[in-house]
Amino acid sequence: MQIKKEMKMADAIHRNYLLLPVINRLGIQLGFQDKTIEKVCSEQKVDVEFFLTILNAFLDTNDKLSKQLQVHSVKDVVAYLLKTHSYYLERIIPEIENRINLLIQHSQLSKDEFLLVKNFFEEYKKELYTHISLEEKVVYPYMIEIANAYHKKELSQSLRDKINSSPVTSYEKEHSDIEAKLFDLKNILIKYLPRPNDSYIRNRILVELFTLEQDLNDHSRIENNVLVPQITQMENTLLAQK
Ligand SMILES: [Fe+2]
Ligand SMILES: [Fe+2]
Structure with missing residues (x-):
């Protein structure tokens, strides 16, 4: 309902x-x-x-619902997505990081086992930061530029060149790598670390990771299934006009 x-x-x-x-x-x-x-x-x-x-x-997650977002302006959707980026970077990632640091103090992990989790998390974090930075510096400004041109029905030569060289679909593939890394990180905690006497901290980290995953899935769905088709349609309309 x-x-x-x-x-x-x-x-x-x-x-x-x-x-x-x-x-x-x-x-x-x-x-x-x-x-x-x-x-x-x-x-x-x-x-x-x-x-x-x-x-x-x-x-x-039915696509019909996310499609309803297409009646709202690209600028509003992007503004919402930017807030979710800040939420990941400023709140969730530091919180998970703190909990991972607690693992070494409150579990019987060896230094190597702890470092395995820590390094894997660092890699995940790096990949997420790089992805977010690409979106904020390149992809979102491009989407807004296209939406503005579309509403003004004006296409400059430089924007025409951009559409031809890197249309919005060229950024779409990015998400699967990040999702795969998060899945692997969860599996290290679930399957591969030795059995702890008390699973509490590990459980807390897992709950945070599952919650982040669900939020990120919603976020990526809006990017891939709402914005990308909407911007593609605008790109095509712009290229078709004289
Ligand atoms: Fe994003
Ligand atoms: Fe993304």
Whole structure:
């Protein structure tokens, strides 16, 4: 069942607590009382339709829902994605890193075993940072440039050259490597480290990794299944016009 604007904001969280960071990124903070989604959004000056589309696309991975995002502006979708990048870099990754550092103090891992996890995590982090930086410096500005040109119906020669040399689809493949690395990192913790006396810290790291994975999947789905087809269609329209 989809989330609707008549629903109480608190009930959306009770339905799926993983929506908490999603709601924060959209500009809504806790302390909803019994107010409906519509009321909270209007009080906190958030576009309720955009809010509902993002939440419903997170809860239901059916592509039809994410496609509804295409009625919203590329700029709004990109602004939301930028906030999720900051959330990963400033909150989630440092938190997982802290927990990994606790592994050496509170588990019976040898130095080598600890370093295996630590180095693997470092590699994952590096790859994620590189990916995010490419998107923020190159891909998102390009998408916004295309959307602006599309709305103005004006294509400069330099933008025409860019579309021909690196269309938006040329950035699409990137995500699978990051997903594979995260999957491997989880497996080191689940399968390959020796059995601990107490699994608590390892479990906590795994919960963080699974949560990050779900959030990242939603994020990449918006990039690949919403923005890329939308920008491709704009590129084609722009190239077709005289
Ligand atoms: Fe991204
Ligand atoms: Fe991405």
